[in-house]
Every structure is written in structure tokens, then in C-alpha cells.
Amino acid sequence: MNKLGLDWQLVEEARNHAKEIAYFTQAFIDKHTTVTVERAVCRLIGIDGVDEMGIPLANIVVDHIKENGNLGKGVCYYLGNTMIETGLTPQKIAEEVAFNKLDLTKLPGNDIFDIRVKIEPVVKKYLRIIKENKLQRDEYLKQYGEKSGPELYVIVATGNIYEDVTQAVAASKQGADIIAVIRSTGQSLLDYVPYGATTEGFGGTFATQENFRIMREALDEVGKDLGKYIKLVNYASGLCMPEIAAMGALERLDVMLNDSLYGILFRDINMKRTFIDQYFSRVINSYAGIIINTGEDNYLTTSDAVEEAHTVLASQFINEQFAALAYLPEKLQGLGHAFEINPEVENGFLYEVAQAQMAREIFPNAPLKYMPPTKFMTGNIFKGHVQNALFNITTILTNQKIHLLGMLTEAIHTPFMSDRALAIENANYIFNTMKDISNEIEFKKDGIIQNRAREVLEKGNNLLSEIAKEGIFETIEKGIFAGIKRPQNGGKGLENVFVKSETYFNLVLELMIEELKEE
Numbered sequence: 290m291n292k293l294g295l296d297w298q299l300v301e302e303a304r305n306h307a308k309e310i311a312y313f314t315q316a317f318i319d320k321h322t323t324v325t326v327e328r329a330v331c332r333l334i335g336i337d338g339v340d341e342m343g344i345p346l347a348n349i350v351v352d353h354i355k356e357n358g359n360l361g362k363g364v365c366y367y368l369g370n371t372m373i374e375t376g377l378t379p380q381k382i383a384e385e386v387a388f389n390k391l392d393l394t395k396l397p398g399n400d401i402f403d404i405r406v407k408i409e410p411v412v413k414k415y416l417r418i419i420k421e422n423k424l425q426r427d428e429y430l431k432q433y434g435e436k437s438g439p440e441l442y443v444i445v446a447t448g449n450i451y452e453d454v455t456q457a458v459a460a461s462k463q464g465a466d467i468i469a470v471i472r473s474t475g476q477s478l479l480d481y482v483p484y485g486a487t488t489e490g491f492g493g494t495f496a497t498q499e500n501f502r503i504m505r506e507a508l509d510e511v512g513k514d515l516g517k518y519i520k521l522v523n524y525a526s527g528l529c530m531p532e533i534a535a536m537g538a539l540e541r542l543d544v545m546l547n548d549s550l551y552g553i554l555f556r557d558i559n560m561k562r563t564f565i566d567q568y569f570s571r572v573i574n575s576y577a578g579i580i581i582n583t584g585e586d587n588y589l590t591t592s593d594a595v596e597e598a599h600t601v602l603a604s605q606f607i608n609e610q611f612a613a614l615a616y617l618p619e620k621l622q623g624l625g626h627a628f629e630i631n632p633e634v635e636n637g638f639l640y641e642v643a644q645a646q647m648a649r650e651i652f653p654n655a656p657l658k659y660m661p662p663t664k665f666m667t668g669n670i671f672k673g674h675v676q677n678a679l680f681n682i683t684t685i686l687t688n689q690k691i692h693l694l695g696m697l698t699e700a701i702h703t704p705f706m707s708d709r710a711l712a713i714e715n716a717n718y719i720f721n722t723m724k725d726i727s728n729e730i731e732f733k734k735d736g737i738i739q740n741r742a743r744e745v746l747e748k749g750n751n752l753l754s755e756i757a758k759e760g761i762f763e764t765i766e767k768g769i770f771a772g773i774k775r776p777q778n779g780g781k782g783l784e785n786v787f788v789k790s791e792t793y794f795n796l797v798l799e800l801m802i803e804e805l806k807e808e
Contacts, residue, residue: 290650292732293643293742299750300651303606306753311610314761317561318568322793324480324785326569327351327364329531332539333573333797334368334411336383337498339484346383347532348481350393353386358394361790365797366401367393369408374399379411401792412796415539416576416804422541423578429509429518436466438724439684439692441716442522442658443709446471448490450500454507459706461511461519464713467544467691469522470504472496477527477556478781482536496523496533501540520544522582525570526552528782530563534570538577544623544691545574549611550604551584553765554773559780560765569798571615576801581617582691583608586627586660588771594629594664595637598644599748600770601626605648606753607761609655616805619654623691627660628680632672636737638679643741645687646732651746659684661695670697674715681719688727692716 291297331347339345354360354367371382374396385391443465445456450470457468474492476483486503487495494500501523508519520543525534530547537545549567552558574581585601585608592600605624612622626648630637648657662676677695684692694712696704704712732738756764768774 290653292730293646293650294734294739295647295650295742295746299746303603303746303750303753304610306750306757307603307606307610309757310607310753310761311614314564314611315568315614318565320789321561321565322361322363322787322789322795323562323565323782324351324355324360325529325566326531326795327354327360328529329535329569329573330364330795330797331368331379331383332532332535333415334365334379334408335415336379338380340387343484344387345481345484346380346387349387350383354393355785355787357392359790361787361793363789363793363795365408365794366404366792369404370399371396372407372411373403401794405794405796408796409800412800416797416800419538419577422538426518426541426543426578429512433512433517435518438720439689439716440466440520441713442467442469442691442693443712444469444471444693444704446493446703448473448492448494449488450486450494450503451488453494454504456706457504457519458507458511460709460713461508461515463706463710464717465519465694465709466517467520467522468504468508469544469693470494470496470500472524477524477552477558480528480782480785482529482532496536498536498540501536501542505540505542522546525574525581526584527556528552528558528562528566530566530570531573534573534577534579537579538573542579544580544582545570546584547571547574547581548584548608548625550608550765550770551587553775553780554771555587557775557780559783559786560762560775560777562780562782562786564761565786567611568615569795571612571617572798572801572805575615575617575621575805578621580621580623580656580691581612582623582658583625585625586629586658589627589629590664590771592772594627594631595634595640597772598640598745599752601644602647602651602745602749603752603756604770605652606749607756609652616802619652620656622652622655623658624648624652624655625658625660628662628683628695629660629664631665632662632676638683639737640741641679641683642686643738644745645683645689646738647742647745649687649689656690658691658693659689660693661699663695663699666695666699668700670701673697673699674711677712678715678719681716682723684716685720685723686726686730
């Protein structure tokens with residue numbers, strides 16, 4: 290596919306710059322761990338629940354080690370050693386720590402080999418659960434078939450998981466293929482994961498493992514009635530990226546919003562902290578067969594979509610390489626972009642087509658996530674419906690895959706069921722009546738669309754070259770992405786980053802990578 294006449298040598302050059310950026314950053318990642326990485330390990334070896342004050346036991350164990358021992362050794366060391374000394378399970382150990390009956394840091398230390406041998410069966414038990422979930426998803430997709438065209442993605446965001454279920458089931462029956470449960474405003478800044486089913490939330494519903502289970506069960510049930518597999522989305526981002534990825538893996542989520550740059554730029558999370566967290570979360574997602582969605586679309590909400598389009602492309606290249614380092618195959622790399630050019634711009638639609646086609650050609654195997662117009666939606670529902678129709682046309686014309694439906698009531702309120710029904714009807718009409726248009730259309734040689742794509746690619750490559758010379762941390766400090774500057778040692782969460790000791794090990798990560806390398 291080369292409708293745009295792109296310079297593929299330039300594409301390769303851009304990829305190599307992105308690879309250099311990712312490898313340099315990975316060298317930093319590999320030397321460090323964080324509290325949420327270690328809490329994710331706790332969750333993946335069976336530690337669950339909260340104490341009488343509602344504090345997650347995973348937090349209690351990790352904070353106990355942080356305050357009394359050396360978290361740089363990793364929780365695998367302390368839990369495995371305690372299992373040898375006490376014969377207790379990880380869950381029982383966590384409960385004893387919560388009641389101040391056990392100090393993991395004061396026990397005699399055993400040989401690292403013996404500790405690894407002791408904890409390995411527990412790790413493998415929970416990895417089997419994740420593998421079984423992946424096989425279950427594959428079985429559903431084999432039974433029902435997988436949609437070949439764009440998948441219709443809609444959101445529910447009531448704050449109440451049971452009301453979310455009602456809306457999600459309705460949307461599924463209306464024709465949605467993917468349901469995203471929008472996370473409650475501010476949860477990304479909580480350095481713990483709430484527990485249990487939640488019935489209150491502002492701007493969305495808390496991401497908890499029980500909420501994941503409830504929605505997964507409901508979508509499986511309606512999917513059986515409809516004869517299709519409904520995919521479930523949540524957010525492995527913020528200060529608890531790997532923990533939420535672990536919960537999603539254990540409850541068979543299918544797609545996770547998963548991008549460090551989003552948290553750095555839009556939530557002021559420390560960049561060092563979140564790059565470390567992102568790596569483990571992406572390995573977990575890869576192991577679980579979960580598609581990640583990256584957040585490049587957000588850049589265009591704070592910067593101009595015409596002037597800064599190249600930053601979206603540069604970020605896509607970087608995210609592709611970070612994903613590869615986390616053993617995430619192309620089929621799980623849902624790189625993001627958006628239809629966000631001001632509708633008053635002359636030939637703006639042509640620029641939108643150029644950007645979308647360019648992403649499709651450069652990342653041909655990625656299930657690209659295409660986001661609808663939001664920034665220039667005014668509350669005029671009639672104009673908004675037309676803007677969404679143009680967005681739908683771009684999707685079918687350029688073969689996008691994960692298609693987040695635009696709502697005609699964007700900028701007015703959270704969508705009603707009827708709003709979703711109209712959005713689905715709009716998309717289905719266009720996707721059907723223009724089904725094969727991509728195969729019928731070619732772009733004028735050296736025309737507006739081709740020239741625009743070449744311009745964005747050239748600028749994107751130049752930016753990647755600069756980032757490769759300076760490093761991603763320094764680039765973010767300068768405000769290159771989304772026009773937002775963040776300091777390397779500022780933001781939230783840096784105090785919970787720890788240098789790994791020489792004896793550090795994370796057996797969950799090791800065993801996942803071992804299997805992923807074999808696939």
C-alpha cells in the first residue's frame with residue numbers, strides 16, 4: 290500500500306531514530322522499579338483485598354517493605370523468603386503484615402535460588418489464569434468470528450457499574466463492538482487501586498477488579514445472545530499502570546488505554562516513574578493478548594492539529610518501539626490519532642485523510658485507534674452529526690480499525706442511549722454504502738493529500754532526530770508534545786521510584802518474557 294507515494298527510506302530513518310530513543314530510555318527503565326510495579330507483582334501472586342481501613346493489602350505489603358527494608362530487592366525476594374521461613378501463602382503473609390503480626394524485613398535471609406524455587410509455583414498458577422483467559426477470548430472469536438471492518442467503539446460513564454452494565458448491554462444490542470468504561474475523573478492520580486464494586490464516581494466509574502469482572506460477565510452474556518464477542522476497554526494508565534493491567538489480565542479485558550506520555554503531559558505524573566510503570570504494564574498486556582491504545586489524539590486537544598500533526602506521528606513511532614521492547618506484537622499496538630482539524634480550515638478534510646492514510650500505510654499491521662472530533666464540537670448537534678459523518682468517511686476510506694464513535698451531543702452532556710444509537714446508525718450507513726471505497730480510490734500524484742503526508746513525515750522524522758540526540762526526558766521538558774512542559778524531577782510519583790539492587794528479581798516479569806520470546 291503506497292497511495293501517498295511516501296519516501297520509505299525516510300520512514301525507515303524515522304523508525305531507527307525512534308528505536309534509538311526507546312533503547313536509551315529502556316536502559317534507565319531496566320535499572321529501576323516502582324511501588325506500583327511491586328504492587329502489581331503482589332496482585333499477580335495472589336494478594337487481594339483490603340484491610341479494615343480499606344487500604345489494599347498490596348499497598349500494605351509494599352509500603353511495609355519500603356519503610357522497613359529495601360524495596361530495591363523486590364517483593365519477590367521478601368515474599369519468597371517469608372514463604373520459606375513461615376510456610377504461609379502470599380495472601381496470608383499480607384494479612385499478617387496488615388495486622389502487624391509479621392515483619393518481612395527482620396526474617397533470616399535465604400539463598401536467592403531457594404527463594405526463587407519457593408515462589409515460582411505461585412507465580413505460574415496466576416500466569417495460567419491469564420493464559421486461560423487468552424484462550425477463552427480466542428475461543429469466543431473463533432466461535433463468533435472477528436469483525437473484518439472498523440470496530441465500533443462506544444463509551445459508558447455513569448459512575449455506577451450496574452448502570453454502566455445497563456448502558457453497555459443496550460449499546461451492544463444497538464451494534465457496538467467495543468465498550469469502554471470511562472474511568473472516574475482523578476483516578477489516574479490515586480497511588481492505589483480502589484476495591485470492590487463502585488456505585489459512585491465523577492465523570493466515570495472507578496477501575497476496580499470487581500467492576501472489571503461485573504462488566505466482563507455482562508458483555509459475555511449479551512454476546513452469547515447476539516452471537517458476537519463484545520470487547521471490553523479500561524485504562525491501564527496513571528500512577529497504577531501495571532496494577533490495572535494485571536487486573537485486566539485476570540478478568541479478561543481486551544483493550545487497555547496504555548500510554549506514559551498521556552500521564553506525563555495531561556496528569557503531571559513524573560516521567561521517570563511512568564516510563565518504568567509503562568514497561569511492565571505493556572509486558573502484562575502482551576502476555577494477556579490485550580490490545581493497547583496510545584494517547585496521541587490528546588496532543589491535538591491542546592495544540593493545533595495542522596501545525597503539530599508531526600508530533601502525533603513522532604509519538605506513534607516512539608510508542609511502536611516501546612511496545613516492541615515490551616514484546617507487544619504489531620497486532621496489539623493500537624496506536625492513536627484523531628480527526629481534530631478546525632472545520633473552518635480550507636481543505637481540512639483532505640489534511641485529515643492524509644494524516645489517517647499515512648498512519649495506515651506506515652503502521653499496516655496495527656489496529657489503529659481513530660478518535661472523533663471533540664475540540665471543535667460546539668453543541669450544534671446538526672453540524673456535529675455532519676462532522677462525525679466526515680470522520681466516519683475518513684475511517685472507511687483509510688481502513689482504520691478501532692473506531693471511537695463521535696456523538697452529536699459532544700460538548701453538551703454524557704451520551705444518552707439514543708445518542709449512541711444515532712452514532713452507530715450513522716457509522717453503519719457510511720461503512721456499508723462506502724464499503725470498498727478504499728480499493729477504488731487513488732490520490733492525485735503530488736496533489737494536496739500526497740504533499741501534506743510527505744510534509745508531516747519529513748517534520749516527524751526531523752523531530753525524532755532531535756529527540757534521539759537530546760533524549761526523551763529532555764524533549765518533554767521543552768514542551769515538544771502538546772505544547773506542555775514537564776520537568777524531569779517534577780510531577781507526581783518520583784519519590785516512589787527505587788534503584789534495583791544487585792539481587793533484585795521479578796519472577797512474574799521474567800516468566801512472562803520467557804514465554805513471549807517463544808511465541
